[in-house]
Amino acid sequence: MVNQSLKNKKIIISAGASGIGWATAKVCLDKGAIVFICDINKKHLLKAKKHKLNKKKLFVYECDASDEKKVKELFTQINKKTKTIDCLINNVGIAGPTGTVEKLKSKDWENTLKVNVISHFYFTKLAIPMLKKNKGGSIINLSSGAGIMGFPLRSPYAASKWAVIGVTKTLAMELGKFKIRVNAICPGTIKGDRMVRVIRDKSKFLKITKKQIEKEFVSMASMNCWIYEEDIGKMCSFLISDEALRISGQVIGVDGNATRID
Numbered sequence: 001m002v003n004q005s006l007k008n009k010k011i012i013i014s015a016g017a018s019g020i021g022w023a024t025a026k027v028c029l030d031k032g033a034i035v036f037i038c039d040i041n042k043k044h045l046l047k048a049k050k051h052k053l054n055k056k057k058l059f060v061y062e063c064d065a066s067d068e069k070k071v072k073e074l075f076t077q078i079n080k081k082t083k084t085i086d087c088l089i090n091n092v093g094i095a096g097p098t099g100t101v102e103k104l105k106s107k108d109w110e111n112t113l114k115v116n117v118i119s120h121f122y123f124t125k126l127a128i129p130m131l132k133k134n135k136g137g138s139i140i141n142l143s144s145g146a147g148i149m150g151f152p153l154r155s156p157y158a159a160s161k162w163a164v165i166g167v168t169k170t171l172a173m174e175l176g177k178f179k180i181r182v183n184a185i186c187p188g189t190i191k192g193d194r195m196v197r198v199i200r201d202k203s204k205f206l207k208i209t210k211k212q213i214e215k216e217f218v219s220m221a222s223m224n225c226w227i228y229e230e231d232i233g234k235m236c237s238f239l240i241s242d243e244a245l246r247i248s249g250q251v252i253g254v255d256g257n258a259t260r261i262d
Helices: 019-030 042-050 068-081 106-133 155-178 193-206 210-219 229-240
Strands: 010-013 034-039 058-062 087-090 137-142 180-187 251-254
Touching: 010 019, 019 034, 019 042, 019 229, 034 042, 034 068, 042 058, 058 068, 068 106, 087 106, 106 137, 106 155, 106 180, 137 155, 137 229, 155 180, 180 229, 193 210, 229 251
Parallel strands: 010 034, 010 087, 034 058, 087 137, 137 180, 180 251
Antiparallel strands: none
């Protein structure tokens, strides 16, 4: 029997054309949702448009999430399709620079915070009226294990992900009376392109092999495993569904029980 637990639920996913965002879009579409994705990467957007999914339920837009004007233009386009949504997934984020604080550039710090935190504000501010018109729904913010434990050599990334959790907790308090639930997901070590770059940069900085870095990352979880993008998509789909109607203000790790980040 086909799982239609998200049938006709309308979902916006930032940075939705690749990685966790695209994996989540596919999970939600498979469960009957109507999905609006945006991304800055034209190559990924083109690939998403060509994918053999239900074209009547997938809408694809180009948008620089760090540019408030572009985000407003995106919501103007989405509002032509629907005035209400059931969920916003703030997935957009960058890894940021690798290095000790005294060696990092101010512009890299500022850019990491702008993309990983301020873009979430742009999207959330415009999504809340649509959720209120829907008389309830869900906001899911993508944080990280770095947002609850810290992350040596990645201070701007850690700072941004701690901020995401602070915003999540606050929004859950503000929006509860409108039946809008707000939760954060903290992915563990995700098998994918972003971790390839993180491992490469850390290997270069510490002057040790990428294999050693990779082994160390996997060992940080009690389950001694990678986490896959689809694992995050499945958690998102649960939090969007009616099965999670009383879950809000939570920080949920999907990380194989990560006990450290170093």
